Amino acid sequence: MGKTARVVICGMKNTGKTCILEQAVFGNVTKDSIIYPTIEDSYIALVETDRGSKEKILFYDTAGVEPVVSPARELKQSYALEHQSSGNSCSAFARHWAHSADGYIFVYDTSRPETLDCVLLLKKELDKNRERKEALMVVVGHHIKSQSEVSSIPLESPTSKATHWSIREKIKHFEVNAYDRSTLYEMFIYIASKLNPVQNKSTFPQLSMVRKSTKSEN
Numbered sequence: 001m002g003k004t005a006r007v008v009i010c011g012m013k014n015t016g017k018t019c020i021l022e023q024a025v026f027g028n029v030t031k032d033s034i035i036y037p038t039i040e041d042s043y044i045a046l047v048e049t050d051r052g053s054k055e056k057i058l059f060y061d062t063a064g065v066e067p068v069v070s071p072a073r074e075l076k077q078s079y080a081l082e083h084q085s086s087g088n089s090c091s092a093f094a095r096h097w098a099h100s101a102d103g104y105i106f107v108y109d110t111s112r113p114e115t116l117d118c119v120l121l122l123k124k125e126l127d128k129n130r131e132r133k134e135a136l137m138v139v140v141g142h143h144i145k146s147q148s149e150v151s152s153i154p155l156e157s158p159t160s161k162a163t164h165w166s167i168r169e170k171i172k173h174f175e176v177n178a179y180d181r182s183t184l185y186e187m188f189i190y191i192a193s194k195l196n197p198v199q200n201k202s203t204f205p206q207l208s209m210v211r212k213s214t215k216s217e218n
């Protein structure tokens, strides 16, 4: 087991971040579970890699960030945003978390396009604050509503927009439903595997063999 990696789950409010973590770690989330808005929480878990080893990961659950305000709505809402006491903005989140995590899970709700806009901005702000420091990033489309429950179909579905964006950004895109624990495995195994890559074997034994054979030739 390597060192404990730190992974932050983030996204807009009510995208099901806590349900995803609770379900992955404890498997106790049902439709009747009462989940309160998060201030900040953490979970420590042993997560299996694709090689079968178990790695310790510390997951930070964060408060949902506020919706992204489009320029058209900005003037109208700027006063309200400036004066709200609770809530987290994308830039404040990025400043706080840019240097204290090895990985980020960006969550959006597949039925609410604005939640994906928020993910796009979060990633941009984190990149700006992290400069060239590498971090593992994954984006997760959370199917909170089934297709029949979605009242209006947006011009471009958030899921296909997220797929294109994730390809451009070279980050992996997953689709999950927190009520179905089996949909979460692939993402958590991927995260544990990427954060704990196979260590390269030392080349020292090969070097010593070369030295021996050179000696016998003389």
Ligand SMILES: Nc1nc2c(ncn2[C@@H]2O[C@H](COP(=O)(O)OP(=O)(O)OP(=O)(O)O)[C@@H](O)[C@H]2O)c(=O)[nH]1
Pocket (backbone or CB within 6 Å): 012, 013, 014, 015, 016, 017, 018, 019, 020, 034, 035, 036, 037, 038, 039, 062, 063, 064, 065, 143, 144, 145, 177, 178, 179, 180
């Ligand atoms: N149908 C369905 N609803 C879900 C699912 N996951 C979460 N929900 C609903 O979404 C609500 C919000 O879930 P949370 O996990 O608290 O969302 P959050 O993103 O952690 O919210 P904040 O902590 O306020 O940012 C829950 O109370 C559930 O009712 C899911 O997989 N399916």
Ligand SMILES: [Mg+2]
Pocket (backbone or CB within 6 Å): 017, 018, 019, 036, 037, 038, 061, 062, 064
């Ligand atoms: Mg939460």
